[in-house]
Amino acid sequence: MIALSLAEIAEVVGGQTHDIPDPSVQVTGPVVRDSREVEPGSLFVAFVGEHVDGHDFAAAVVEAGAVALLASRPVGVPAIVVDDVQSALGALARHVVRRLGATLVALTGSAGKTSTKDLIAQVLARKAPTVFTPGSLNNEIGLPLTALSATAETRFLVLEMGARGIGHIRYLADLTPPQIGLVLNVGTAHIGEFGGREQIAQAKGELVEALPSVEDGGVAVLNADDPLVRAMASRTKAKVILFGESGEADVRAENVRLTDSGQPAFSLHTPSGCSEVTMRLYGEHHVSNALAAAAVAHELGMSADEIATALSEAGSLSRWRMEVTERPDGVTIVNDAYNANPESMRAALRALAAMGKGRRTWAVLGKMAELGDEALAEHDAVGRLAVRLNVGKLVAVGGREASWLQLGAYNEGSWGEESVHVSDAQAAVDLLRSELRPGDVVLVKASRSVGLESVAQALVEAGTEGEVAVR
Structure with a gap:
């Protein structure tokens, strides 16, 4: 401070x-x-x-x-x-932020906030000293503590903002007024608490409403590929910049593809030029996250080449988010167990399918929390998607919601031993220890309350007799 x-x-x-x-x-x-x-x-x-x-x-x-x-x-x-x-x-944070000479960047969204925040921080750090939210400390306590960690040398302050109801982001933005506000997407995370996607959009859009005007340097960075986000342009006095794969986006990706190992590559187009990006992260969903980061960096004066280089070299800074470990015996563990919602679950399954081409794949999945009346349908849909993506085996872990995952897979055509429902994390570990073989790829994912990171950690430890490379 x-x-x-x-x-x-x-x-x-x-x-x-x-x-x-x-x-x-x-x-x-x-x-x-x-x-x-x-x-x-x-x-x-x-x-x-x-x-x-x-x-x-x-x-x-x-x-x-x-x-x-x-x-x-x-x-x-x-x-x-x-x-x-x-x-x-909060009052102390507001006072300190006003005294800082830093540009404050705030972001929110239903999925991908933490990964995007980590990307923005790594890109901007190439330009000037940057302070950013550690992990997912994005609430009324974590956000001011992060703001107070900035020093006189800090030039960029990147803050993730979470919300569990209308008014939450308005409160956070009042504590730490942003100059640049980024909205990633409007999905179904916490839909049970909000009551619907329209209410989620209302809450997320509070960020762009809090921005200063164009004349005062405010910038709203919005996802052109999400209609509910794009519509937020009418709710802000700030300059609007669009990112996405849409041809109308100011910062966009073309020729999107995945490498053989499941890492996204694309041509980055910004108003200042074009450059090629090949990411170290896994899964095509990171393209949207990278474009969001690129849009922020462009607005802060970085060239397309500078941004592309930074994105290509950026890694994962937060634990248990597509954390990939190669065991000495050839088994790959993908620990994405920090949290889960329908959007992130689908993205993780697609990443697993890409990473597992020519290899046997396992999806160890648990409950997605706070879905309200949508819980049954969303768990059923994820189970069905696992089958459509030809995931080798679905292991559904836990109680009622896990049984819905397994039932969705069964009804989609996963019979015999292609999907199984087990009672708890230990049962999943016991099953996998007995059946994994070299070359297998295992995804572990569920809401934070399920604690499935213990499965991923146990599987890593089970195969370590030498050094383990974590990427």
């Missing part, structure tokens, strides 16, 4: 100082909520959770080097006490 005194912070957040001998002492380290992340000069944010109360760590974090706590009650050590810690954290 940019250096601020405890007195300045107290004024910004409307707090009272307690047990602070010298209010001029500055916070020079990171702002953290996890006591294990405290460094000398830190400000520790004491949240009261369901199981853990951050105030209980007060003495320990000060001993570890924290200058003070942001707390909701006095704790006997230096603290700035406020009525609402979360609101105070």
